[in-house]
Amino acid sequence: MSAPTTQHTYTIKETAALTGLPASTLRYYESIGVIAPISRGASSKHRVYDEEDLDRLMWVACLAATGMSVGAMRQYVTNGQRGPAAAAEQIELLAEQERRLAVEAQHIAVRQRYVRLKIDYWQAVEAGDTARAERVSSEARTLADQLKRTTKQ
Amino acid sequence: MSAPTTQHTYTIKETAALTGLPASTLRYYESIGVIAPISRGASSKHRVYDEEDLDRLMWVACLAATGMSVGAMRQYVTNGQRGPAAAAEQIELLAEQERRLAVEAQHIAVRQRYVRLKIDYWQAVEAGDTARAERVSSEARTLADQLKRTTKQ
């Protein structure tokens, strides 16, 4: 709506909110060299993140979300630095990551279904609706069976 | 299709697949008392999980997925033991957990969008399609702006 470029720097708190990584983890990643040292405020020691830092951190957050070790992340990030020559290779890495994130998303989805079923169950119990409680229990069994099939493939 | 009750026991590997928790974590949770000791095979030392164990572990997995400490999980699990008297309380706990899982799911979703955008970008670059690359970059900026709005609320 207004200017295309809104703001160009972020505090650690804003960065944490945008990347989904806790501030403590942002500092930790910097301390062990997963990301390059972040520039500091002119008259303060506070970290000042720019758009490019945000971008790198989003990528790191994606990698961390699927259980990649910090050593491996360091590798990936430094590899990412060398120009656009390796576009195909980049795409391969990204595609792999997409798959891993999909698995992670499925785990969360299963847990959400589980919690919703449990809520339904207890609501039925509370309402004394035995029939509905049993229906929910049988749905729970269906969920378990689906899981068995999904994970067996 | 066949009998309503399929199988009543599971190995640690099956349990890991169904709950989404690594086998090492299942053993760890048992060792520190987050879950009660699992019964062992008649002639082996191997753990044998039953449906009830599975149910408890799904709940623990839900709690762990949102960063709950093992101390707190221990609390929640033992609380869950005392009968259906506290249905309302159970529902409250479950609803809270549902909210936390939703946040977690959003984090993952954002990361998926990020990775997909990056793939689009590199594919455009690879194809020499500068116009498309720029369009994708602008979409990335839109994503960032959306994040800012979402997290600020």
Next chain:
DNA sequence: CCTTTGACTTCAAGTACTTGAAGTTCCTAC
């Protein structure tokens, strides 16, 4: 100018898994 409030800083210690080594058990196949 001074104080307060809240967000930031570092560094050390704690927590939550994870991995590896070394050994046992299960299962299938001869």
Next chain:
DNA sequence: GTAGGAACTTCAAGTACTTGAAGTCAAAGG
């Protein structure tokens, strides 16, 4: 029955954060 391989077991050591204490800095109000 016994050989081989996969899957299990325990336990100790490592990794990846996380938390807490103690102090610094920025902005707002008196």
